[in-house]
Amino acid sequence: MVIGALLQCTSYDLAQFIVGRLVTGFGESAAAKNVSSRLTTAGNGMNTSTVPTWQSECCKSNRRGQMVMIEGAMITCGITISYWIDYGLLFTDPSEVAWRFPLAFQIFFALIILAFVMFLPESPRWLVLKGREDEAREVLAALVGDGADPTFLQTEFTSIKATVLEMAKGSFKDMFTMNEDRHFHRTVLAYVNQMFQQISGINLITYYIPVVLEEQLGMSLENSRLIAACNGTEYFLASWVAVFTIEKFGRRTLMLFGAAGMSISMAILAGTASAKTDSANIACAVFLFVFNTFFAIGWLGMTWLYPAEIVPLKIRAPANALATSSNWIFNFMVVMITPVAFRNIGYQTYIIFAVINAFIFPVVYFFYPETAYRSLEEMDRIFRKTTSVFNVVKKAKEEPHMYGKNGELLRQLSDVEDDAVRRASILEHHGGKDHDSSDGNTSTTEKVEVA
Known part of the structure; x- marks a missing residue:
């Protein structure tokens, strides 16, 4: 991202880009700016496909939602x-x-990330996957905090290790298989979730609100930019509502609330935009703010949280990358078609997005299970018990929680006999005696087998 931003803000011509002369010029070359923009976009794409995964693997189930929602709030910032x-x-x-x-100002934030990223730990799941189990235990203990219950840590580590060992042989093609873990089902949920965020119409406002205010509502250039900035500020403030409600109300409730509100807002925007009166124009400007509020609460951070929670470790990296590509593909599509739609059908553009958001509501209600207060391993268990796309929501409601709302352990893995036996078998098959002879810790296999 730093390189891409530097190439953009210092672009002079294509030759400068090739030789890497990152100095300020006195003109601009479309070719140079295009290549540098692609570099910046590539860096941003890598961040958006990896950061939510890392957060989901490092956060406790009762705090994971808040952490990722804060990421969403920073997007609006x-x-x-x-x-x-x-x-x-x-x-x-x-x-x-x-x-x-x-263009140069982007570098400031990228440098902050570079300054701190080296101090962040690898996720325990990745460390176990790479055979660095001692480091995984240390990171897990640090993430849980001082005074962590040894039983809690052992149970968590056992669950993580069994899942990692079971899923270590995953590949890209596994995303498209429908085995007991229902990989394709979960990949589609993640992909569509990201798609829904973009086809809701948010970037009609984010990208084009100055144009809407100036050309459709008749505001001056200066006033349209000022109202757009105020809209962005309100958008940022509204995004913090999700931070404090995501764990209380859950993922499904916020998505449903957002979709319903966005559909109503788009319908009202269509009506006010068609009226073309002073009072209607004021109402139209207000509902540009209202739409952003519903989106910020229900969908802004959700698509960076939900896909990382719904897909198993075996396919998490490729599935999240694929889902993220959906976000950017449909982002591009909406941004490209919006000006064309406004020119040809005018206010009816809002009707299209009102219908799309109305469609999103039942899809979420019938097909998207709740993931709040669920560990990543619990979601695996829920999908193993699922027999079709139509009963996963019901299975998620029926499955007892392993962790409480404060992160406390509610039950041992061995409370579920078939799951305990399966995990013990996995660890034993892989030589799961992971005890440390220096401190006499019980092996992972033995720990699971104890009733």
């Missing part, structure tokens, strides 16, 4: 900053600063 920079630099145009500074 960036959008807000970009709107205010756009408004401020409006007064410097025409000037190279008007386009070079916003």
Whole structure:
């Protein structure tokens, strides 16, 4: 991302890009900017496909939702900053600063990430996958915190290790298989979840709100940029509602709430945009804010959380990468078709998105199971008990929770006999005697077998 931003903000011509002369020029080359933009986008794509996975694997089940929702809030923080920079630099145009500074400003945040990322631990699941079990135990203990119950740590480690060993042979093609773990079913849920976020119509507003305010509502250039910046600020504030409600109300409730609210908002936008009166224009501007509020609460951070929770470790990396590609593909599609739609069908564009959001509601209700307070291993167990796409929601409701709302252990793995036997068999097959002779810890296999 740093390289891509540097290439953009210092672009002069294609030759400069080839030789790597990252210095400020006095002109701009479309070719150079295009290549550098692709580099920045590649870096951003890698971040968006890996960060939610890492967070989901490092957070306890009762805090995972909040952590990922904070990531979503930071997305809106960036959008807000970009709107205010756009408004401020409006007064410097025409000037190279008007386009070079916003591109260069990206570097500031990328450098913050680079400064801290080396101090972050690898996830315990990845460490077990690589055979670094002692490190995995240390990281797990650090993540749980001081005074962690040894039984809790042992149970958690056993669950993680058994799952990792069982799923270590996964490959890209496994995403498209329907074995007992229902890989394809879960991949589709993750992919469609990301797609729903984009086809809701959020980027009609995020990308084009200044154009909507100026061309459809008749605002001046300056006022349209100012209202857009205020819209972004409200968007950022609304995103924090999800941070504090995601664990209380669960994933399904917020997604349903968001879809219903967005559908109603788009319908009202269609009605007000068609009226073309002063009062209707005011209402239209207000509901641009209202739509963002519903989206921020129900869908902004959800698509970075839910796919990482729903897919098993065996296919987590390729499945999350595929799901993330869905997000960017449909982002591109919406951004490209919106201007064309406005030119040809005008206010009816909002009707299309109202119908899409109305369709999202029943799909979520009937096909998306609740993942709140579930460990990643618990979701595996739920899908193993699922016989079709139509009963996974019911199975998720029926399956007892292993962890409480405060992260406390509610039951031992051995409380579920077939699961305990299966895990013990897996560990024994892989030589699961992982005890440390120096401290006399019980082996993982023996721990599971104890009733």
